[in-house]
Amino acid sequence: MADPWDSQMQALGAFIRDKRKMANLSLRQLAERTKLSNPYLSQIERGLHQPSVRVIRLISDALNVSAETLLAQAGLLHKDISADLAARSAPPDIEAAIRAEQRLTEDQKAALIAVVRSMLPAEPR
Numbered sequence: 285m286a287d288p289w290d291s292q293m294q295a296l297g298a299f300i301r302d303k304r305k306m307a308n309l310s311l312r313q314l315a316e317r318t319k320l321s322n323p324y325l326s327q328i329e330r331g332l333h334q335p336s337v338r339v340i341r342l343i344s345d346a347l348n349v350s351a352e353t354l355l356a357q358a359g360l361l362h363k364d365i366s367a368d369l370a371a372r373s374a375p376p377d378i379e380a381a382i383r384a385e386q387r388l389t390e391d392q393k394a395a396l397i398a399v400v401r402s403m404l405p406a407e408p409r
Contacts, residue, residue, distance in 0.1 A: 292359050294331030299357035299395075301329040303347045317346035350402040353395050 304314050311329075315322045320342065327333040328343075335343070337351075344351040382388070382396050 290331065293334055295357055295359065296335075296354060297329040297331040299354065300343055300347070303349055304329075307347055309347075314343070314346055318342040350399060352402055353398045356398045357391065357395055 304311070309317075311322050311325055314320075315325050318325070318339075320339065324333065325343075328335050328339070340351050340354055344354050378400055379397055382393050382400070385393065388396070
């Protein structure tokens, strides 16, 4: 039986690799931007290494993606972080448009909604 943690690390690595390629960055260029080694980043992208929060932040900054989005892609968001993101809900029409877009996968829709939410200020409580 496959370890769920392994599949989460593989999902995170695949998402990082996809974002890096979409940004037209080589592994070496990402390594330069993050001050991390090529082999270490390669291991992360292949799901062979569990990155620390500091490393997640370095990668997210280099790829212009929120750390929350990276963690959400791997299914690693804790409930308290998820609740905070939910508090910053996007206007329903934006989320509805994203959810209705048939050219996006469910994972891409979730990531896009998380990005939109991360850019909105928290609602007053």
